[in-house]
Amino acid sequence: MTPLPRFTSCAPLRRLLSSAALIAASGLSLNAWAHNPMCECKQIDAEQIQCKGGFSDGSGAAGVTLDVIGYDETVLVPGKLGDDSTLTFKKPATDFYVLFDAGPGHVVEVDKADIEAP
Template sequence: MTLIRLTRAVLLLCAGVSSVALAHNPMCECKEIPGEQIQCTGGFSDGSGAPGVTLDVIGYDETILLPGKLGQDSTLTFKKPSAEFYVLFDAGPGHVVEIDQADIQRQ
């Protein structure tokens, strides 16, 4: 009887741990494209896209320069601001990525 309870406890523990192993991390990449445009693509480390996820362009003074959401293709393209900025990909608590303008490379 004790062996059966122990086996059940181990199985339940393993089931709980396996859900942690399936967790995914947010990913976002931005690049400068021709025409003074910036294109950002968001998604998750498990390969899933992020359509509809908030992606804001924020000035260094914390002013939101461009509120945005990723499109159905998980991208957002916008005119490069003249002010210094960073991009904030926000898919919820624990799923936030910041990209500073200095880290955005030309294509």
């Protein structure tokens, strides 16, 4: 019988697998980071507010749900972002916040106190 060859070290294989795992993990973390939701609202005149939504990778958010909600959890203005990723609505007379909801893990709230005045 021929004896089986003996390997003196598995270090090259370990280094190769470690490098492959590191590269794969780096790619996954960049993809996860690249899609953070963003929403900015500005008061454009005394009665109207415009919100623009999107993602940190620069992509728009056309069709994403953007609701204006009272502090009592009543939906004051149900809406979806337009083709330009914006929604303009009449400023509610009551306290409110804006909810940008692009799905699980992609939600942003903007309180009325954080909305820039003209």
